[in-house]
Amino acid sequence: VSYLPEERIRGGIGADEQYWEYLGAKEFRLSRCADCLAWLWPAHWRCRHCGSWEIGWEPVEPVGRVYAWTRTWYVFDQSKGRAGDIPYVTVLAEIPAADGARVLGVLAGGDEGLAIGAPVRGQCVDASPKSLDYPSLTWTLVK
Amino acid sequence: MAGYRGATAIVGSGQTPFYKRGTSPDAEVKLCLRAIVAACEDAGVEPADVDGFVSFGSDHNDGQRLMLGLGTKELRFGALSWTHGGGSAGAVGLASAAIVSGQADVVVVYRAMAENRSGRLRVAVAMDDLAAQYMVNGVAAPITRCGLITNRMLEARGVPRSTMTAMVRAAYYHARNNPNAYGRDADFDEDIYERSRMIAEPNRVYDCSRENDHASALLMVSAERARDLVDRPAYVLSAPTGTDLAWGGRNELNDRSDSFAGFAAVSRRLWAESGYRPGDVDVAQVYENTSGLGVGAMLDLGFCAPEAAGDFFRFENLIAPSGGLPVNTSGGNLAEGFIHGLSLVNEAMRQIRGDSPNQLPGASLSLVTGGPGDAVASAALLGTEETL
Numbered sequence: 001v002s003y004l005p006e007e008r009i010r011g012g013i014g015a016d017e018q019y020w021e022y023l024g025a026k027e028f029r030l031s032r033c034a035d036c037l038a039w040l041w042p043a044h045w046r047c048r049h050c051g052s053w054e055i056g057w058e059p060v061e062p063v064g065r066v067y068a069w070t071r072t073w074y075v076f077d078q079s080k081g082r083a084g085d086i087p088y089v090t091v092l093a094e095i096p097a098a099d100g101a102r103v104l105g106v107l108a109g110g111d112e113g114l115a116i117g118a119p120v121r122g123q124c125v126d127a128s129p130k131s132l133d134y135p136s137l138t139w140t141l142v143k
Numbered sequence: 144m145a146g147y148r149g150a151t152a153i154v155g156s157g158q159t160p161f162y163k164r165g166t167s168p169d170a171e172v173k174l175c176l177r178a179i180v181a182a183c184e185d186a187g188v189e190p191a192d193v194d195g196f197v198s199f200g201s202d203h204n205d206g207q208r209l210m211l212g213l214g215t216k217e218l219r220f221g222a223l224s225w226t227h228g229g230g231s232a233g234a235v236g237l238a239s240a241a242i243v244s245g246q247a248d249v250v251v252v253y254r255a256m257a258e259n260r261s262g263r264l265r266v267a268v269a270m271d272d273l274a275a276q277y278m279v280n281g282v283a284a285p286i287t288r289c290g291l292i293t294n295r296m297l298e299a300r301g302v303p304r305s306t307m308t309a310m311v312r313a314a315y316y317h318a319r320n321n322p323n324a325y326g327r328d329a330d331f332d333e334d335i336y337e338r339s340r341m342i343a344e345p346n347r348v349y350d351c352s353r354e355n356d357h358a359s360a361l362l363m364v365s366a367e368r369a370r371d372l373v374d375r376p377a378y379v380l381s382a383p384t385g386t387d388l389a390w391g392g393r394n395e396l397n398d399r400s401d402s403f404a405g406f407a408a409v410s411r412r413l414w415a416e417s418g419y420r421p422g423d424v425d426v427a428q429v430y431e432n433t434s435g436l437g438v439g440a441m442l443d444l445g446f447c448a449p450e451a452a453g454d455f456f457r458f459e460n461l462i463a464p465s466g467g468l469p470v471n472t473s474g475g476n477l478a479e480g481f482i483h484g485l486s487l488v489n490e491a492m493r494q495i496r497g498d499s500p501n502q503l504p505g506a507s508l509s510l511v512t513g514g515p516g517d518a519v520a521s522a523a524l525l526g527t528e529e530t531l
Contacts, residue, residue: 008275009274009275009278011274011278012274012275012276013274016274016275016276018277020279028200034231037167038253042274048388051184067295068291068299069291069294070282070287070290070294070297070344071290071292071341071343071344072281072287072288072342072343072344073292073341073342073343073344074340074342074343074530076265076283076284076287077263077265077266077283077284078266078278078282078283078284079278079281079283082281084394087341088281090280090282090291091285092283104276104277104279104280104282105280113158113299114293116294116298116299117299121205126205130281131276131278131279131280132278134275134279136279136280137391
């Protein structure tokens with residue numbers, strides 16, 4: 001059973017399919033070399049550190065801090081599903097437990113205290129037209 | 144770099160008018176042909192003698208589609224510089240490589256867009272380059288990504304927002320004198336700018352590049368041939384494309400460098416290959432997908448320290464002819480028009496030749512940058528005979 005839409009979003013290299021599948025199963029996992037244990041994010045097909053082709057997906061507590069953010073006020077051709085949420089905030093969060101991997105997610109809950117460095121916690125969210133029918137992770141500011 | 148520095152030159156510039164996106168009266172290939180033929184006429188070269196074709200990004204107009212219109216005697220070299228706007232200045236370097244290595248003698252560098260054929264550029268870039276990680280999370284266009292990067296530059300790196308305002312004001316100021324600028328008559332002042340609609344913070348609509356139907360072309364030959372053809376060739380001193388691992392791959396998801404816009408590697412190569420330093424540059428055409436990333440590119444290239452940005456990026460310092468470093472003297476991507484950044488090379492060449500609409504008297508070193516924030520960056524330094 002796949003949690004992903006039949007037609008995938010183009011543009012990537014396809015190495016992150018398991019990321020979305022795990023989110024669909026309500027698990028937050030990031031890719032890690034099975035041999036040298038280096039965190040590999042964004043996901044790739046080969047470990048650049050040791051040359052291994054064995055890439056695993058490891059559970060990570062979705063806890064981090066805001067590395068960058070933007071608030072979007074415009075509906076683009078491929079974000080029509082979010083038209084009702086304008087303006088919405090997208091957060092790029094840095095996750096210390098995964099060697100500082102940076103993971104994007106829309107901000108859920110209020111934006112009070114939104115600033116670079118603010119602590120955030122992630123939640124797995126079901127696929128919907130907002131997220132182009134992919135399961136997704138949203139971030140919430142930790143008070 | 145021996146064998147490359149100053150070995151080629153731009154000798155012809157050709158451009159169609161800038162049209163509102165999707166309204167070109169000509170088909171995209173016809174726009175492309177018009178720009179190429181104009182560049183040839185500018186240089187006194189027969190269009191049929193062009194034997195090399197170089198473009199970048201998602202351009203569809205490969206040489207084989209053009210040759211029956213140009214009468215191309217022999218197509219010897221055709222290549223697309225990989226990546227999007229990041230490759231615009233670097234396409235000049237790719238053409239130089241073809242000429243220096245003897246693979247082609249007369250190379251045209253061009254970019255054409257008629258969006259009723261090729262669709263919205265922002266969609267093409269997003270579909271091609273913004274992977275699911277972005278699209279799922281509402282980062283649905285290049286501008287939104289630029290918002291993430293620029294907010295970080297302002298909030299975490301202490302670069303003031305006034306730097307962006309100064310870049311936008313300089314662009315519209317210069318466009319007023321450019322009869323070809325699409326935005327020359329746009330209502331613009333600081334108040335209009337500050338009240339204009341927000342797109343993706345901190346970018347207001349005036350911080351964002353236009354999208355136009357248009358074609359630009361540059362004709363390039365060896366330095367020896369250039370001297371026979373024209374009075375003032377714009378010699379290519381260096382035109383690197385690339386990135387390093389710290390930025391490479393997916394940049395802000397991965398970036399472990401302290402780069403603002405991905406130019407760290409290109410900056411090292413540009414100054415080493417050309418033998419010049421930022422302070423030597425007379426005039427600069429800076430690719431602005433957004434104003435903030437234009438600022439970031441200049442910081443990466445070493446024009447000032449981040450803590451001095453507020454002083455360097457002042458309107459008065461950025462305008463021709465009186466500023467310390469005039470930027471975007473045609474109006475640039477914001478106010479002249481947008482052909483994925485290539486028209487900035489035409490303006491960089493005009494500054495060397497001496498016929499810019501906002502000419503800097505005596506300009507001898509003229510810089511142009513490719514798209515900032517892209518996965519791969521590029522820049523080109525053009526110079527007069529005296530700079531060789």
